[in-house]
Amino acid sequence: MxxxxxxxxxxxxxxxxxxxxxxxxxxxxxxxxxxxxxxxxxxxxxxxxxxxxxxxxxxxxxxxxxxxxxxxxxxxxxxxxxxxxxxxxxxxFRVAKGGAIASFDQYAHLDELEAIAKSNREIATALGSDYLIKPDIIIARTPEDDSTLKVCFL
Structure with a gap:
């Protein structure tokens, strides 16, 4: 069986x-x-x-x-x-429910956009809210130590 x-x-x-x-x-x-x-x-x-x-x-x-x-x-x-x-x-890897996507380097600029939009109604209207990415689940790979990377290049 x-x-x-x-x-x-x-x-x-x-x-x-x-x-x-x-x-x-x-x-x-x-x-x-x-x-x-x-x-x-x-x-x-x-x-x-x-x-x-x-x-x-x-x-x-x-x-x-x-x-x-x-x-x-x-x-x-x-x-x-x-x-x-x-x-x-x-x-x-780290798997988590939602969270602030702007805490990841490649999305850090989204916090700046949000701050600009909050301070200027015209910009907020022009941008809308589509630039805010709010994932339900985040999957992130933990960075590797330099020592791990060195092994790869020997």
């Missing part, structure tokens, strides 16, 4: 966690991750639930709560995957 891979088991646990209280159906059969006023959204959400397994009937969680819970479950699953597959992505 063949044993299941860790990824198959982890994926099943991830889906079970989602189905436990995040992805549910209302008493009227509307999936919690659907826009109840959009037939395509309901159809897509139902298709997702059909693929994952039977959904519980439960009241829909408030949007912020459901979103935060979903992000947390996804971040844990992604982190687990990175831990188990260092041969695919060498290095040390």
């Amino acid at each position: 063949m044993t299941e891979s860790w990824l198959t088991v982890a994926r099943r646990e991830f889906h079970a966690t989602l189905l436990d209280n995040i992805l549910t159906k209302s008493a009227t059969g509307i999936p919690s991750n659907a826009d109840k006023s959009s037939k395509p959204s309901i159809a897509i959400a139902n298709s997702i639930l059909e693929q994952l397994g039977p959904a519980k009937t439960a009241p829909k969680l408030p949007g912020q709560t459901a979103g935060a819970d979903f992000e947390g479950v996804c971040a844990r699953f992604v982190s687990l995957c990175f831990e188990h597959m260092p041969h695919l992505r060498p290095g040390t």
Whole structure:
């Protein structure tokens, strides 16, 4: 008998966690991750639930709560995957829910843009808010020590 891979088991646990209280159906059969006023959204959400397994009937969680819970479950699953597959992505990675993307060097200028926009209404109107990137999950590779890099160049 063949044993299941860790990824198959982890994926099943991830889906079970989602189905436990995040992805549910209302008493009227509307999936919690659907826009109840959009037939395509309901159809897509139902298709997702059909693929994952039977959904519980439960009241829909408030949007912020459901979103935060979903992000947390996804971040844990992604982190687990990175831990188990260092041969695919060498290095040390950090997986976190959201956060300030401007804390990363390549996005540091976004804090400056936000400060400029806050101080000048015309610029704020011209820029809009599309320049603010607010990721649900951040995956960052920890920088390597110089000693590690030296080994690469010997």
